[in-house]
Amino acid sequence: MSAGAAMPPPGPEGPAGVPGTVAWPVGPAESVAASRSWWDDEAAGYQAEHGAFLGDVDFVWCPERLREADAALLGPPAALVGARVLEVGCGAASCSRWLVDRGADAVGLDLSAGMLREARAADARSGVAVPLVQADASRLPFPDATFDLACSAFGAVPFVADTAALTAEVARVLRPGGRWVFAVNHPMRWIFPDDPGEDGLHVTQSYFDRSPYAEADDEGRITYVEHHRTLGDRVADVVGAGLVLEGLVEPEWPPDLDDVWGQWSPLRGALFPGTAIFRCRKPGPGPDDGWGPVAGAGRRP
Ligand SMILES: C[S@@+](CC[C@H](N)C(=O)[O-])C[C@H]1O[C@@H](n2cnc3c(N)ncnc32)[C@H](O)[C@@H]1O
Numbered sequence: 295m296s297a298g299a300a301m302p303p304p305g306p307e308g309p310a311g312v313p314g315t316v317a318w319p320v321g322p323a324e325s326v327a328a329s330r331s332w333w334d335d336e337a338a339g340y341q342a343e344h345g346a347f348l349g350d351v352d353f354v355w356c357p358e359r360l361r362e363a364d365a366a367l368l369g370p371p372a373a374l375v376g377a378r379v380l381e382v383g384c385g386a387a388s389c390s391r392w393l394v395d396r397g398a399d400a401v402g403l404d405l406s407a408g409m410l411r412e413a414r415a416a417d418a419r420s421g422v423a424v425p426l427v428q429a430d431a432s433r434l435p436f437p438d439a440t441f442d443l444a445c446s447a448f449g450a451v452p453f454v455a456d457t458a459a460l461t462a463e464v465a466r467v468l469r470p471g472g473r474w475v476f477a478v479n480h481p482m483r484w485i486f487p488d489d490p491g492e493d494g495l496h497v498t499q500s501y502f503d504r505s506p507y508a509e510a511d512d513e514g515r516i517t518y519v520e521h522h523r524t525l526g527d528r529v530a531d532v533v534g535a536g537l538v539l540e541g542l543v544e545p546e547w548p549p550d551l552d553d554v555w556g557q558w559s560p561l562r563g564a565l566f567p568g569t570a571i572f573r574c575r576k577p578g579p580g581p582d583d584g585w586g587p588v589a590g591a592g593r594r595p
Contacts, residue, residue: 316510320519322455326430328516329453330405337408341386347553350420353392355447355477356569357558358545367475367573368443374398377442380467382431383449387413390424403427432460439469446476452520458531465535470578474537480544480567484522490559532574543571
């Protein structure tokens, strides 16, 4: 189904019965088109709402406020010096800027010109500039084995229809021994409405229903889409790309954190995880840096 093709007006409603959502499959091209225009339109608003929480030169993995400075999910800080790092779906690129500040050779990649404009503004504000590339993460414009590390804080992965293709592309551009660490909505959140309050505690749909959450305009054009994948699907993408899963982090909600970020809230955070962070490695020679316990982020099995 090509992006922009006229479709009948939306309805029946999407899986969760939310008005304006649709219940039909949304393919890779339609997802890219919808995400590009949605994030272009939402860039300034997103930055206005979350910019202070994320910072201009900081690596915050998730609304549970887990910081790379504390978690070292990418590996020991010393190994970042001189490392070639790709940030996938960087948005305003605060993580890439933090990596550059730690001596890494980082590149931020995003689909949206609007989000990359926010990144340029943050460069100017912080005085730390990062190289930026506008592209679809499912078709990375880099040669094989270019990067030592690839990372993503809710960037691109939740919004692409073909998650296996994206994972294979990341694996392709990693050198042997390189690491891919990505944070996404915790798959169990899919069964609940996107609500930070009491209503967000009641199951409304099946965990195994992979139909996307999609919104459409009156002509039936998809305007926003998020693709659900179960934990098993995510692991299958990793293994299918020839990567090894080193660990899964489910950040716990810090008791002193009152911020509500969309569906993330202290109420729900105290009861179940909102984020899942997958730590993967491409087989090959790499620093055996071991991976100890991380405060508040779960333990090594
Ligand atoms: C939730 S924002 C996260 C941005 C940033 N990582 C952060 O933590 O603020 C999702 C980002 O993914 C980008 N994105 C969505 N689909 C993409 C795709 N197919 N390729 C690259 N980036 C994509 C959006 O443009 C947006 O900047």
